[in-house]
Amino acid sequence: MQTLNSRVAIGLLLAAFYLTLLPFVMHGFDTIDVGFSQDAARHSYLFADGANVGNAAMLVHILAGTFLVALVPLQLLKGLRLRYNRFHRMMGASLVALAWITGLAGMSYIPLRGTIGGPLMSAAFFLYGLCLFTAALMVARRALEGDRAGHWAWGLRLFWLALGSWLYRVHYTLWYLLTGGVGSEPDFSGPFDLVQNFAFFVPYLLAVQIWIARNRSAHQKALVTGS
Template identity: 80%
Template sequence: MQTLRSRVAFSLLLVVFYLTLMPFVVHGFGMIGIGLSDDAARNSYLFADGQSVGNAAMMLHILTGTILVALAPLQLIRGIRQRYNRLHRALGGVLIALALITGLAGMTYIPLRGTIGGPVMSVAFFLYGLCLFTSALMLARMARTRNREGHWAWGLRLFWLALGSWLYRLHYTLWYLLTGGVGSKSDFSGPFDLVQNFAFFLPYLLAVQIWIMRNRSVHQGALVTGL
């Protein structure tokens, strides 16, 4: 009974996630469309005339990041892990590649163009990209060395980092619904904005690390990966 309830609860969470993800995906592909247009710089601050490298890096970051968020939760589905192990492994490889590209593209864009929120946002977002890139590299290494415990731990870290852009927007949506946007400014210089620069990924990484330390022995080899 408990297992059935857990499966139903997980299924409901997955449905809710994808419902909330739809506007995010539409926005992401909409931004790519703007980036490909002739007047991209006039329609979004993310793009600039004569900055082909920066513009390309941003479009690549948005494209791979959007796909990454959409695919990451599928790795949590136990049925796929246990019954369709090859699909699980193939999807894992795709997610690692997407995370590497997303992180690298973001870390390329920031030194070239900076961010609308200034130095604090630039440092925070670059750090996020570095964490995403590093986690993907480490997960690939754990898979190659057949380290099941490391695979589990780095897989959890990468999962939450992969959701970062969605969590960032979710935080803002909830905050504006609850407070009307108190402490947030259009140039992202408000108190809430400054905290949010780090709050969409560092607290989750900390929580994941605590979970890993408390459950390392229990979850050793828990994921059926075929390594």
């Protein structure tokens, strides 16, 4: 009964996640469509006339990031992981590649074009891209080394980092619904905007690190017993 209830709860959480993800995915593909248009710079500050390398980096970043956010929750489903291990490995390799591409494309764009929020946002977003790339690298490395405990820990870090762009928009959506946008400015210079530069990934990394520290021994015991 408990297993059935947990499966139902997970199913409901996934359904809720993908419902909230739909506008994010639609926005991503709309932005990609704008990026391929002749007058992209007129429709989005993300693109500039004649900046082919920067524009391409942003398009790659958005495309890879959209697929990364959409696919990463499936990797943590225990039943799927245990029953279809080959699928789990193939999905893991795909997510690592997507995270690398997303991180590298974003980190390439920032030195070329910067961000609308200025140096602080550029530094924060570059740090996020570096964290995403590093986590994906460590997930792959631990898997190749056969370090299942390390793979588990880095996988959790990568999971929350992969959701970063979605969480960023969720934070803004909730804030505007609750306050009407107090402390947020069009050029992202408001107090809320400045906090948001880091709030979409740093607190989650700290929380997951605490979770890993508290559950590491139990997870290692489960690996030994095979449960």
